[in-house]
Amino acid sequence: MTGPLIVIAAGGTGGHMFPAQALAEAMLAQGWRVQLSTDARGARYTGGFPDAVEIRQVQSATFARGGILAKLAAPFRILAGGAAARRAMLADRPAVVVGFGGYPSVPALIAAVMLKLPKVIHEQNGVLGRVNRLFAARVDAVACGTWPTDLPKGVEGVHTGNPVRSAILAQAGAPYAMPDTLSVLVIGGSQGARILSDVVPAALAALPDTLRARLHVTQQARAEDGARVTQAYTEHNIPHTVSPFFTDVPERLAKAQLVISRAGASSVADISVVGRPSILIPYAAATNDHQTANARGLVAAGAAHVLAERDVTPETLAAHITAILGNPDTAAKMARAAAEHGRPDATDRLVAVIHSLLPPHLTKDTPNV
Incomplete structure (x- = not known):
């Protein structure tokens, strides 16, 4: 499949994966190639994703689970995942990276920051999660599913709503x-x-x-x-x-x-x-x-x-x-x-935010929002 590449990075819960799935469906419909970057836990939630989505498992970790050794190892696992994601992006450079939160989204976002790629985070909740709060000042746009959203000082958000699956x-x-x-x-x-x-x-x-x-x-x-x-x-x-x-x-x-x-x-x-x-x-x-x-x-x-x-x-x-x-x-x-x-057009609004960061030849199908 040809076309520009979007990397969607999401953690392993339905709250992260369902809006990621909605965006994947929309971008595929516009002729994009779609990669989902997640970890083994997130991969369990990918059954509803279209077959055309390439699932890439990355090495990640959380500081919230496991014993002291697991917590000490977490930053090294995350950095290793970021290095692997950077190598993959150098080999197949994405036009944009979109993170939906959760620790499995960290490696792709680290790589996007290192490579100076256009990058967006989408926060589903009314309060930013730990990972999205960490990257909020380092990305090009913060899309918000719930409004108002508690954002860090100096960070502006765009209210898109939360994308829902095509079945919804x-x-x-x-x-x-x-x-x-x-x-x-x-x-x-x-x-x-x-x-x-x-x-x-x-x-x-x-x-x-x-x-x-x-x-x-x-x-x-x-x-x-x-x-x-x-x-x-x-x-x-x-x-x-x-x-x-x-x-x-x-x-x-x-x-x-x-x-x-x-x-x-x-x-x-x-x-x-x-x-x-x-x-x-x-x-x-x-x-x-x-x-x-x-x-x-x-x-x-x-x-x-x-x-x-x-x-x-x-x-x-x-x-x-x-x-x-x-x-x-x-x-x-x-x-x-x-x-x-409800915001049934939330996916279109998120796509419009993504397209606003890209050169014109990649945005001919930008939705009107």
């Missing part, structure tokens, strides 16, 4: 209705969330009988939590589907009347673009409480309720569920507000 875009603004069977979708990030397994089944069981009898629940739960979540729904005669991972989340979002979720940036973006009422429970241990920052826009728009972890009990969650599903007009208004808050 296919469900953008899906019609919202309140049928006899009410679908509740419970998602907790790429591996589920224990607090949702602890609280949601009991909250749904505590709903008024007339509401509970109409439910069908789809819940993402960790493998070790799946049996007890399934048992709880079975005991209360609530139809359910429980799994550690769903490959068809976009379709399930479109069918849902209510989403109960963590407030990860990709989850918030998906909920917004499809347009669904939600109850968001930010991860309390998230760095700088960035999930609470992610939720603010939907809450301010009247599209979501937010509950701090410390305030979540079956009783409080049941009251919020009842307030939404028990009031069809309220639910419909929240769905419309979510869709109006």
